[in-house]
């Protein structure tokens with residue numbers, strides 16, 4: 237009977253044997269970036285790779301999600317290992333899709349390669365003969381919350397209900413049998429060195445804003461118009477003016493973009509559209525900032541005599557990493573040549589290596605799943621990396637595969653469960669948030 241360490245060693249060796257294949261998968265994904273809920277090529281690649289490994293994947297989950305699983309010899313918890321499929325639009329990125337502008341600036345290509353590397357290691361080393369429970373290898377769509385207008389259309393057409401991949405998968409029940417979930421995320425932040433773990437990450441709500449003015453000839457009759465673009469400018473300036481009221485400890489981030497600013501130069505703009513998130517460390521902080529952001533946006537309309545329509549949509553709950561799972565992850569960081577560290581890093585407002593506690597919700601209550609929002613700063617820094625995609629070219633075990641895999645062996649090892657359920661606490665303001673989200677969903681269904 238091999239010991240737990242024997243199993244871990246065999247898994248790592250199996251990963252090393254497949255390192256070229258794992259890196260090649262990550263590189264293929266990097267060169268074929270696709271936006272959320274449109275990751276058809278990527279999900280096909282995941283399905284094919286899972287089949288080669290010997291899994292029986294199920295695809296088309298929440299449009300593009302793919303799930304494969306392997307079962308240990310004894311009953312035990314179900315552990316999901318996630319990899320996010322989607323890219324995001326980053327202007328000027330050196331490896332962007334010329335048609336869609338999509339680029340893997342958030343490094344999800346390495347996540348998916350890592351998740352598949354885990355499957356190769358665990359299956360290749362026949363680890364499941366010595367494990368209890370199940371591991372679900374899950375490629376999930378649409379982590380990035382972009383393309384909002386398109387997603388709203390899909391929701392109105394009944395193809396989606398939630399506009400992010402994991403909440404939608406939760407709604408559809410694909411996490412109902414999952415007890416806990418873990419994933420990694422790349423970060424450009426140096427304090428994490430090769431692998432780190434944030435205690436928590438921001439959540440967000442998502443807003444679409446439409447200013448409605450009156451079109452008129454910009455040269456001949458500007459006085460007849462109501463300039464929706466100027467109304468939007470004042471709304472944005474008002475948001476900037478309230479930034480100093482955000483408390484540092486709430487980690488509020490509001491970063492609007494104008495998605496439509498007018499139709500023709502000689503026409504006073506009558507229809508201007510904005511999208512934004514309101515991110516924060518706690519639900520209370522997000523809802524509080526949200527009220528002020530709405531007030532600021534309305535101020536723009538008031539000043540010009542325009543009208544404004546604000547839709548607030550469900551985003552993601554703040555994420556709190558689980559200490560117990562964090563401990564197992566941290567213990568194995570020596571695999572990436574880093575000393576184990578028990579203390580978690582502080583709160584993060586951006587993307588980070590993390591696991592997702594909300595996915596463990598047994599009753600599907602966690603419709604709004606914690607996530608790792610990515611700030612624009614991240615993207616600029618990733619773009620500035622001398623060798624784009626360099627991370628996906630590192631040997632497979634340096635992509636945290638080994639650390640993740642070893643953690644799984646610990647948690648699922650049949651010689652003593654490392655996981656104790658019953659550790660999930662829901663925020664006290666859950667009803668308030670649920671209500672807020674219900675309003676958003678109703679609006680989507682209008």
Ligand SMILES: [Zn+2]
Nearest residue numbers: 342379587610
């Ligand atoms: Zn990301």
